[in-house]
Amino acid sequence: MTDVAKVLEEKGGEVLQIEASATVFDAIKRMVESNVGALLVTENGKLAGIVTERDYLRRVTLEGRTEKETLVREIMTAPLVYATPEMSVEECMAIMTERRIRHVPVFADGRELVGIVSIGDLVKFQSKEQSFQIKFLTDYIESG
Secondary structure (H helix, E strand, O other): OOEHHHHHHHHOOOOOEEEOOOEHHHHHHHHHHHOOOEEEEEEOOEEEEEEEHHHHHHHHHOOOOOOOOOEHHHHOEOOOOOEOOOOEHHHHHHHHHHHOOOEEEEEEOOOEEEEEEEHHHHHHHHHHHHHHHHHHHHHHHHHO
16 A cells, blocks of 8 residues: 555645635636645634635635635635545545545644645556556566
8 A cells, every 4th residue: 555645755745825814816816827726725824724626616606706805714614634644545535535525635743734635646646556566567477
């Protein structure tokens, strides 16, 4: 089994954040510019939640709000569901599937934010690992 730490090694630990008092428009603009689907939300220097494209669709668009008047704190998801670097990729995927979420922050020692992973990151990593294993086994069989 491979752990989340290895996914972060390949992906990197950059975490994009936005202040809870920012407008949803600013959050969406930042997500689009950075080509990501989620931002961690801070309030008074502490993590307060996460805002995702899905939050925008459900809590702004469908409720008839406007993204320039609605604040991130009004639509963010809290409390955070998170992973640890030691968690297996399979366990992390199971939690995300069960909770119907696509992004989880990764905390080391329960406190230190070390990254964020998406379900896409995990699937991509797992696919790459399986391709490597198949090639290894094929080479082994052909050499025997």
